[in-house]
Amino acid sequence: MSDPWFVDAFRTGYLGVYAHRDDAAAGAEAAFAATLLGDVARVLDAGCGAWRHARALAARGFIVTGLDLSLDLLREAATLGGGPRYVRGDLRALPFGDGAFGGVLSFFTSFGYFDDAGNARQLAALRRVTRRRGRLVLDFLNAALVRAALVPRSERESAGHTIIEERAIRAGRVEKDVTVIAPGGARRAWRESVRLYSREDLGRLLGTAGYDVLAVHGDLCGGPFEASSSARCVLVGEAA
Numbered sequence: 001m002s003d004p005w006f007v008d009a010f011r012t013g014y015l016g017v018y019a020h021r022d023d024a025a026a027g028a029e030a031a032f033a034a035t036l037l038g039d040v041a042r043v044l045d046a047g048c049g050a051w052r053h054a055r056a057l058a059a060r061g062f063i064v065t066g067l068d069l070s071l072d073l074l075r076e077a078a079t080l081g082g083g084p085r086y087v088r089g090d091l092r093a094l095p096f097g098d099g100a101f102g103g104v105l106s107f108f109t110s111f112g113y114f115d116d117a118g119n120a121r122q123l124a125a126l127r128r129v130t131r132r133r134g135r136l137v138l139d140f141l142n143a144a145l146v147r148a149a150l151v152p153r154s155e156r157e158s159a160g161h162t163i164i165e166e167r168a169i170r171a172g173r174v175e176k177d178v179t180v181i182a183p184g185g186a187r188r189a190w191r192e193s194v195r196l197y198s199r200e201d202l203g204r205l206l207g208t209a210g211y212d213v214l215a216v217h218g219d220l221c222g223g224p225f226e227a228s229s230s231a232r233c234v235l236v237g238e239a240a
C-alpha cells in the first residue's frame with residue numbers, strides 16, 4: 001500500500017518549493033504568536049516542519065517542543081539547532097501528557113490533512129495537551145479566498161529547479177499536484193490535499209474540541225479577517 005499523501009509530500013525537496021517561507025518571515029510570525037500565547041512557558045509547535053517558528057520562539061525565551069512526522073524535515077531541523085526539543089509523532093496521537101503545554105501552535109496549514117474524523121481527532125489531541133486556559137493558535141488557509149481565486153496552474157524557477165503547481169478543488173478539498181524538475185532533468189512529484197474548512201467550520205471544530213474562540217485574524221500580523229480578501233484564517237482558541 002502506498003504512503004498517505006502527507007507522508008509522501010513532506011520529504012527532502014519540499015522545503016525548496018516553499019523557500020520563500022523563510023526564517024525572516026517566521027521570526028515576524030513568531031513575534032505575533034508570542035503576543036497571542038500570553039504568559040506561558042511551554043509551547044508545542046504541532047507540525048513544526050524544519051522548525052522555522054520553533055527556533056524563533058525558543059529565541060524569545062519559550063521552552064519549545066516541535067513535533068512532526070517527517071524524518072527528512074526533522075533531520076533538517078536538527079542540523080539548524082537553535083534550542084527546541086524535537087519529537088517524531090503523529091498529530092492525531094500526541095505523545096505528551098494531558099495539559100503539558102501552556103500554548104500550542106499549528107502554523108502554515110498543518111491542519112485539514114485527514115478526513116473529517118481524523119481532523120477532529122487532531123484537534124482533540126491538541127486540546128488534550130493544552131493546559132486549561134492555555135491557547136491554541138491555528139493558522140489555516142482562507143477557504144473562501146482559495147475557492148474564489150484558485151490559480152489552476154503556475155510554473156516558476158527556484159535555485160535552478162522548475163516548479164510546476166497544478167491546483168483543483170475536489171470533494172471539499174484543495175489539491176495541489178507539485179512537480180519539481182531538477183537542472184539535470186530528474187523529476188519528483190507529489191500531491192498536497194487539504195480539507196477546505198471555512199472560518200465558521202473552524203470555529204465549530206474548535207468549539208467541539210473544547211476551545212473557546214477568542215479572536216480571528218486574517219494574517220499572522222494581527223490584521224482583521226475578511227473572508228473575501230484575507231490571505232489566512234488565524235484562530236486563537238482558549239482551552240475551556
Ligand SMILES: C[S@@+](CC[C@H](N)C(=O)[O-])C[C@H]1O[C@@H](n2cnc3c(N)ncnc32)[C@H](O)[C@@H]1O
Binds near residue numbers: 047053070092
Ligand atoms: C505545511 S507544513 C508546515 C510546517 C511548519 N509548521 C512551517 O510553518 O514551516 C506541515 C507539516 O506537518 C507535518 N505533518 C504532516 N502530517 C503529519 C502527521 N500526521 N503528524 C505529524 N506531522 C505531520 C509535515 O511533515 C510538515 O512538516
